[in-house]
Amino acid sequence: MPKVVSIHSYRGGxxxxxxxxxxATTVALQGYRVGVVDTDVPSPGIHNLFCLEPEQMDKTLNNYLWGDSPIEDSAYDVGTMIGVTEPGKLYLVPSSVKPDHIARILRDGYDVKLMNDGFRSLVKTLKLDYLFIDTHPGLSKETFLSIAISHILLLILRPDKQDYQGTAVTVDVARQLKVRKMLLAINKAHSKLNLDVLKQKVEETYGETVAGVFPLSEDLIQLASEGVFCVKYPEHPLSQEFRKVAQQIMEG
Known part of the structure; x- marks a missing residue:
């Protein structure tokens, strides 16, 4: 049974x-067929991490949403670009970075149901084991759809008052939408914080499992979104933490 995993945060950054x-890469490296869809249509960017250049993106999610082409035509085999080998597969459906395309989406919106149909079609056509949805931050009808159809919702938050309040709202919404499984991940935790105490405090506050705690990392910042960190630095503590979270997704 294919699994849909939404990665979401209340705020950007x-x-x-x-x-x-x-x-997604960690799961694909375990031999699974994995798809990623960038539904952050107003501010797309995940294609950079997968070394996919805008000039290589002949078709995007936008083309599918406008009825120009099937969603599968916008799926790029990025696994081959970053070192995912058989039997693992990694596909990305990027959103367009063209200013006129972004302006059109912001002006006209898109059919949310069509997006849902696209997810189903992608899973079926590419025979995916996992579909990861990179959402647009905040709460909107598009976000509600992603949350509602997810088998697992992973909420990212920083140790920051605005993030704490926003995450509380998102957790409530996810419960109302009856999301099947929710996990939290704390990111960009300052080195002076006691990570174990932080994890315990967040779990008690929200009543949900913290799947991983990620310290603020200069190594990650230095990579500057040019490549996938866990591929470039497989033995790094951050990569080990990503593996820990991925394991909980695969077990969930």
């Missing part, structure tokens, strides 16, 4: 796309 790329 939490490292959501980095999380999505690293978790």
């Amino acid at each position: 939490t490292g959501k796309s980095n999380f999505t790329a690293n978790l």
Whole structure:
């Protein structure tokens, strides 16, 4: 049974796309067929992590949403670009970075049901084991759809008051939408914080499992979104933490 995993955060800047790329890659490296869809249509960016250049993106999610082409035509085999070998597969459906395309989506919106149909079609056509959805931050009808159809919702938050309040709202919404499984991940935790105490405090506050705690990392910042961290630095503590979270997704 294929699994849909939404990676979401209430605010931008939490490292959501980095999380999505690293978790999807980690799962694909275990030999699974994995798809990633960048539904952050107003501000797409995950294609950079998978070394997919805009000029290589002949078709995007936008083309599918406008009825120009099937969603499968926008799926790129990025696994071959970053070192995922058989039997594992890694596909990305990027959103367009063309300013006129972004402006059109912001102006006209898109059919949310069509997006849902696209997810189903992608899973079936590419025979996916996992579909990761990189969402747009905040809460909107598009986000509600992603949350509602997810088998697992992974919420990313930083140790920050705005993130704490926003995550509380998102957790409540996810419960109302009866999401099947929710996990939390704390990102960009300052080195002076006691990570175990932080994890315990967050779990008690939200009543949900913290799947991983990620310290603020200069190594990750230095990579500057040019590649997937867990592939470039497989033995790094961050990569080990990504593996820990991926394991909980695969077991869930």
